[in-house]
Amino acid sequence: MKVEFVSAAGAAEILVVLVHEGRKLAGTGAGHDKAASGSLVKAMAASRFTGRSDSTLTVASPVGVDAGSIVLSGLGEADKVDDAAVETAAGTAYHAVKLSGSAALTFDATALSPEQAARAGFAVRLAAYRFDKYRTKQKPEKIPSLEMIRIITTDVKAAQAAFAPMSAVADGVLFARDLVAEPANVLYPVEFARRVKALESLGLEVEILGEAQLKKLGMRTLLAVGQGSRRDSQVAIMKWNGGKKGDQPIAFVGKGVTFDTGGISLKQPEGMEDMKWDMGGAAAVSGLMHALAGRKAKVNAVGVIGLVENMPDGDAQRPGDVVISMSGQSVEVINTDAEGRLVLADCLWYTQERFKPKFMIDLATLTGAIIVSLGMDYAGVFSNSDEVANPILAAGTKVGENFWRLPLPPQYEKHIDSPIADVKNMGNGRAGASITAALFLQRFVNETPWAHLDIAATAWVNKSTRATVPDGAVGFGVRALDRMVADTYEAG
Numbered sequence: 001m002k003v004e005f006v007s008a009a010g011a012a013e014i015l016v017v018l019v020h021e022g023r024k025l026a027g028t029g030a031g032h033d034k035a036a037s038g039s040l041v042k043a044m045a046a047s048r049f050t051g052r053s054d055s056t057l058t059v060a061s062p063v064g065v066d067a068g069s070i071v072l073s074g075l076g077e078a079d080k081v082d083d084a085a086v087e088t089a090a091g092t093a094y095h096a097v098k099l100s101g102s103a104a105l106t107f108d109a110t111a112l113s114p115e116q117a118a119r120a121g122f123a124v125r126l127a128a129y130r131f132d133k134y135r136t137k138q139k140p141e142k143i144p145s146l147e148m149i150r151i152i153t154t155d156v157k158a159a160q161a162a163f164a165p166m167s168a169v170a171d172g173v174l175f176a177r178d179l180v181a182e183p184a185n186v187l188y189p190v191e192f193a194r195r196v197k198a199l200e201s202l203g204l205e206v207e208i209l210g211e212a213q214l215k216k217l218g219m220r221t222l223l224a225v226g227q228g229s230r231r232d233s234q235v236a237i238m239k240w241n242g243g244k245k246g247d248q249p250i251a252f253v254g255k256g257v258t259f260d261t262g263g264i265s266l267k268q269p270e271g272m273e274d275m276k277w278d279m280g281g282a283a284a285v286s287g288l289m290h291a292l293a294g295r296k297a298k299v300n301a302v303g304v305i306g307l308v309e310n311m312p313d314g315d316a317q318r319p320g321d322v323v324i325s326m327s328g329q330s331v332e333v334i335n336t337d338a339e340g341r342l343v344l345a346d347c348l349w350y351t352q353e354r355f356k357p358k359f360m361i362d363l364a365t366l367t368g369a370i371i372v373s374l375g376m377d378y379a380g381v382f383s384n385s386d387e388v389a390n391p392i393l394a395a396g397t398k399v400g401e402n403f404w405r406l407p408l409p410p411q412y413e414k415h416i417d418s419p420i421a422d423v424k425n426m427g428n429g430r431a432g433a434s435i436t437a438a439l440f441l442q443r444f445v446n447e448t449p450w451a452h453l454d455i456a457a458t459a460w461v462n463k464s465t466r467a468t469v470p471d472g473a474v475g476f477g478v479r480a481l482d483r484m485v486a487d488t489y490e491a492g
């Protein structure tokens with residue numbers, strides 16, 4: 001999707017005009033209505049369209065206006081136009097006309113600030129995402145025709161300047177979505193690492209560790225997960241040095257299970273195909289690093305992702321195996337399907353030992369139980385530090401990614417004590433299973449401020465209710481963490 005900012009536009013195939021709740025035409029909307037001999041006001045009066053957020057009304061071929069059609073898009077209450085309202089108005093307008101046959105959309109953002117005009121362009125980039133590279137027989141009328149949006153704004157320079165960093169964030173989200181959507185026969189650990197290595201073109205430093213190096217480092221719990229797979233396990237390390245030289249970095253760690261069969265504790269077939277997106281945490285970390293580099297964030301950041309495939313095989317690890325993690329703690333593997341925590345245990349330990357970060361945040365599609373606890377619209381937050389958790393919650397609210405904090409109760413520690421080893425990889429059956437998973441991770445965190453984000457519910461969406469998030473891969477976490485970094489670690 002091409003995004004352009006202009007101070008005025010001539011003839012338009014499709015013109016989007018914003019409307020506040022109460023059928024109030026925003027910005028130069030009244031002028032368009034006048035030119036169209038009042039047909040916009042008439043069309044609204046004859047319909048249920050009120051300017052409510054997330055609704056549109058299309059007025060075809062209005063006489064007197066140089067536009068094939070005018071799409072009225074709701075901004076909601078005039079005194080409550082926040083980022084979400086702008087994104088929704090732009091995203092819904094896009095969806096209303098994407099199949100119209102027109103290639104270009106003119107969007108009247110004169111009622112908005114230049115920053116909000118930029119946000120409209122950002123929203124349309126996110127809304128227009130599709131993953132259809134494997135569809136060879138789409139009906140032409142089902143393929144979006146819209147290729148570019150021309151945004152009319154009161155200050156072109158300011159809108160362009162505001163758009164550049166937003167567009168970099170969109171690039172990061174789209175990169176993450178592509179990784180998440182890719183099937184596991186195409187995206188296995190080495191291929192994932194290859195795609196991440198290519199981010200060096202953005203100015204990131206990327207190191208890829210193969211199995212020999214991981215063995216040397218002692219990442220045995222990570223390697224144990226991948227040992228049943230024909231595909232080699234990998235760890236990718238991305239570094240962005242946009243901050244002061246020598247400044248302690250902030251760190252992000254991602255679970256990258258490119259496919260999770262459950263291993264010897266094999267999953268049931270129904271829904272197993274979903275486990276291609278069991279690398280959503282690693283995708284979010286990669287998308288975030290893409291975004292930080294793309295907008296040249298003034299911060300030092302590292303991203304560490306553990307890439308493995310969890311398969312049943314003659315070489316696969318068994319329930320009951322005891323494995324010594326990189327930290328030196330022994331782990332009894334009760335259930336080979338609780339593999340994400342084994343991957344993260346070594347990645348978290350490695351990250352804090354090597355980088356001594358200010359804090360580390362891990363993202364993982366870790367437990368089905370988080371879906372039971374919070375439903376499909378919330379990611380769980382577990383943290384040993386309010387200073388890390390609170391900015392994540394705040395940033396999530398700003399960008400429309402929902403987080404809810406859950407406890408790390410010391411009295412549940414006993415559920416992951418093992419009779420034979422230091423810790424076991426499963427808790428008390430289904431009771432508090434997301435919490436015992438988080439407590440397991442915490443055993444591999446020293447004094448480092450840390451947060452764990454369980455994104456099993458939110459990495460993928462089947463029936464999206466948000467205009468900027470098409471069905472499928474969400475890229476969940478990229479926006480919230482980018483915003484958290486910007487608001488908390490670049491502000492000064």
Ligand code: BES
Pocket residue numbers: 260262274278335337338339340365366367368369425426427433456457
């Ligand atoms: N990748 C899954 C978690 C998951 C399940 C994500 C459903 C998205 C949708 C994870 O590796 C897993 O299998 N967890 C088990 C843990 C259990 C064996 C302790 C689970 O949640 O059932």
Ligand code: MN
Pocket residue numbers: 260262336337338339340
């Ligand atoms: Mn699993």
Ligand code: ZN
Pocket residue numbers: 257260278337339340365366
């Ligand atoms: Zn998994």
